[in-house]
Amino acid sequence: MNLELALRMTEAALKQAFREGAAVSVAVVDEGGNLVSFQRMEGAEISGPVLAQGKAYTSVALRRPTSELPALAAQGGELAGLAGAGFVCFGGGVPLWSGYGEGERVVGGVGVSGGTITQDVACAEAAASVWGAR
Template sequence: MNLELALRMTEAAVRQAVREGVAISVAVVDEGGHLVSFQRMEGAGIAGPALARGKAYTSVALRGSTLELAGRTAPGGDLHGLPREGFVCVGGGVPLWADHGEGWRVVGGIGVSGGTVTQDVACAEAAAEVWRTR
């Protein structure tokens, strides 16, 4: 993960948000969950920055999309009871995977907040596509 690539990913998410007709906040973090790039569109909600960053962090820490994790943290799920501090298990967070010769590992994550879950996921996937085709 580097700044140039992270900026391209946040721009892709913003372009998708414009297509979706929604104002978002988008965060890209590295493999340690540290913020590399962040953008907040004009008119995006007040909670968006914290939620976008939280979704990106959660996707890295738990190595899964936050959309998938939402069901796993619900009552009866295998992650039910997960402490809520720092984790945001609502769709819009996507981990970024890379093969480092010894197998695949998570090397970063994207988090988007501001639209519906479907819109947030679409914007996060647009950013992830930049990673996959780098």
């Protein structure tokens, strides 16, 4: 993950948010969950910066999109109690993968917050598509 690519990913998420009619915050993190790029649209929710970075971090730490977590983190779920451990367990976080087969690994993540869950997921996926097209 480098800054130039992270900035392009952030811009792709913001363009999608504009199309969706949402005001969002976008965070891109590296494989250690460290912030590489962040932008917040004018009018975005006050919680967006924390949640966007949290979604990106969670997607890296758990190696899965955060949209998969609500059912898993619910009482009786495979990952019950996860939300209480500081992870963000709703859609808008997407891990970024590199390599193939046994060499495949998570090298970063993107998180979006501020719209509906559907909008956040669409924006995160737009950012991740830049990663896939690199």
